[in-house]
Amino acid sequence: MRPVDIIGVGITNFGKHIEKSLVELGGKVAVEALKDAGVKPSQINAGFFANMQAGSLFSDFTIGQNVFYQAGINSVPVFNVENACTSGSSAFNLAWMGVASGAYDMAMVLGAEKLIIPNLGLMQAGTSELDTLEGMVVPNAFAMRANLHMATYGTTKEQLAMVSVKNRRHASMNPLAQFRNPITVEEVLNAPMIADPLTRLSCCPNADGAAALVLCASELSGRYTSKPIRVAGSVLVSGSYKNPCNLAQWEADKRASSIAYEMAGLGPEDLDAVECHDAFTISEILHYEGLGLCPEGEGGRFIESGATTLGGKIPVNLSGGLLSKGHPLGATAVAQIIEGVRQLRGEAGSLQVDGAKVFMAECMGADKAGDVKTCSVNIITK
Amino acid sequence: MRPVDIIGVGITNFGKHIEKSLVELGGKVAVEALKDAGVKPSQINAGFFANMQAGSLFSDFTIGQNVFYQAGINSVPVFNVENACTSGSSAFNLAWMGVASGAYDMAMVLGAEKLIIPNLGLMQAGTSELDTLEGMVVPNAFAMRANLHMATYGTTKEQLAMVSVKNRRHASMNPLAQFRNPITVEEVLNAPMIADPLTRLSCCPNADGAAALVLCASELSGRYTSKPIRVAGSVLVSGSYKNPCNLAQWEADKRASSIAYEMAGLGPEDLDAVECHDAFTISEILHYEGLGLCPEGEGGRFIESGATTLGGKIPVNLSGGLLSKGHPLGATAVAQIIEGVRQLRGEAGSLQVDGAKVFMAECMGADKAGDVKTCSVNIITK
Secondary structure (H helix, E strand, O other): OOOEEEEEEEEOOOEOOOOOOHHHHHHHHHHHHHHHHHHHHHHEEEEEEOOOOOHHHHHOOOOHHHHHHHHHOOOOEEEEEEEOHHHHHHHHHHEEEEHHOOOEEEEEEEEEOOOOOOOOOOOOOOOHHHHHHOOOOHHHHHHHHHHHHHHHOOOOOHHHHHHHHHHHHHOOOOOOOEEEEOOOHHHHOOEEEEEEEHHHHHHHHHHHHEEEEEEEEEHHHHOOOOOOEEEEEEEEEEEEOOOOOOOOOHHHHHHHHHHHHHHOOHHHHOOOOOOOOOHHHHHHHHHHHHHOOOOOOHHHHHHHHHOOOOOOOEEOOOOOOOHOOOOHHHHHHHHHHHHHHHHHHOOOOOOOOOOOOEEEEEEEEEOOOOOOOOOEEEEEEE | OEEEEEEEEEEEEOOOOOOOHHHHHHHHHHHHHHHHHHHOOHHEEEEEEEEEOHHHHOOOHHHHHHHHHHOOOOOOOOEEEEEEHHHHHHHHHHHHHHHHHOOOOOEEEEEEEOOOOOOOEEEOOOHHHHHHOOOOOHHHHHHHHHHHHHHHHHHEEEEEEHHHHHHHHOOOOOOOOOOOOOHHHHHHHHEEEEEOOOEHHEOOOOOOOEEEEEEEHHHOOOOOOOOOEEEEEEEEEEOOOOOOOOOOOHHHHHHHHHHHHHOOOOOHHHHOEOOOOOOOHHHHHHHHHHHHOOOOOOOHHHOOOOOOOOOOOOOOOOOOHHHHOEEOOHHHHHHHHHHHHHHHHOOOOHHHOOOEEEEEEEEEEEOOOOOEEEEEEEEOOO
């Protein structure tokens, strides 16, 4: 397995893209990523496309091929990858493996999603029909986790709300984020209740969006960029389905991150910034603990300390996270990695972490009351 | 890249499986494949699941995880792969790459599909909304190819019908096939017309079904089986989207097979049996030519010569093909490879090709009037 670099990125703003088709959105970021990398479409040896709902919404079962074709990428192998919220990071992991193995010298990873058609697909994700009928949809499952964390570790509703407040503050500096107006703890607590203690401002919004990356064998990347970003660790795991499991701890996070730390030869203390899957406020608190950013049970106090805010010890979700940036499923995990590329290139503007050298992106899919279905951790370095 | 072997297989019959869920069907073949390989669930390092319509039919976006869990396979990376009719071979290609690269020692590929809920998804596959509205659905696009082939090369309706007759004769000896009663050229020609010259007996039927394979690094496979089957070449390509393209020739078939032949160090003359994507009778004729089994334009005369029947020069679709066995999308391409494993192991019963040593499986996805969207060729050897 040889080293692999990220040499180009492209991304849209997240939000409503009524005027563009999914194929157009994807084509746009593919062209951007090629341009950023300074490579021609014909130099891409394989395409990995991440999307969750195109099959059901548009009956297009080879949509990746149509997206890449918009950028002049054709003839090469194209894989359509679907893995709930980790669709983008699963595609990334496969593309990384393809280049690391020597099968491809250069590959594009592209995630895109259009969610403008109302449907319950995501609400029900990962559940059984019986669960859904009985009301066990995703927000309820996360509310259970939040309540258990509060009861077990003394985490407060205010601490949960601080996650939304922090991520919105970051989003206010990110022109690509969907919601950019600052909010207060009081506003989060007083927003309409979805599933106690999670209010509407504690849950991430849907969004349309697309994001693309060009991966290149490190031995070749010097030809294209003076700022290659190394993939130091790339991991995907699925749930262990342990029963009983601990709803107030994420075993999959611990497992995926420990493998990634080992691959990278780094530890949590080396991270300069993290993007994690804050689908709900409680998620981010659990990720702090699962990824080793703070000890078990300390997540609530960790957010309150300011450690994860811009300027703090380890800033988390500088992009605004899913909570403020929005969650275009297939694009989400690709966009997280792009946030890291910008930090490590020193191109993050007012969100820049001085001297950032090591970045982690974590994503998680289709969690329900039981265990996590899929979890990814990627570590990239300067 | 190190050599990779197939060491275990599991498959259901193709047809209606009203009594079983998709997860149950998949779980069943996963257990069978493990048993056939003689390995424990904990020895599988990654799972690659192929399916087209579970997301839209069942709102389950991490269904692969649920399927593998039925067989006790959890915690490991699980990828859900979707690539129209080549979903199964795309998953196979990725799993092969994972083991060949050294990332995994052992991986399972599993394709499964339930199509009992009527929908037009497949009819419209790969088309634009405008095309569909104007009647350009899949059978029509293949009828155009058939008419052009007839006009250009003198192929006859009878020769087209012979493909169905031959594959049904093979299916009559395959207990796993959906339709097993022999049919005649006259019956094919007189069946209800779908899109001239393609009658109902010229088009493959839907089916439910599942199929699984265990891949293992060749350096380890001796521990598990005395009959390892080598993956000699594994290729996925997408269409070249050339315009104008030649509707009576499949450029993607030629491209994918020439790469696969080169990887395997073999040519068409070395093949002992082939499974190809006979979604329509004309498809098989075009594949003969695209894969180099006969010269361009000779496909009609090639079927008529008996060359592709059991006992002929190069038997094609001994399983009965999609035309008689049925087409459970995600499972189809995996099942094709299993047919080869049985031939090379000498376990094909009355369908056995004496001394079979080299087998090719070809699959193709989402073809429309233009070019092919995705095409796979896998060559396996004894």
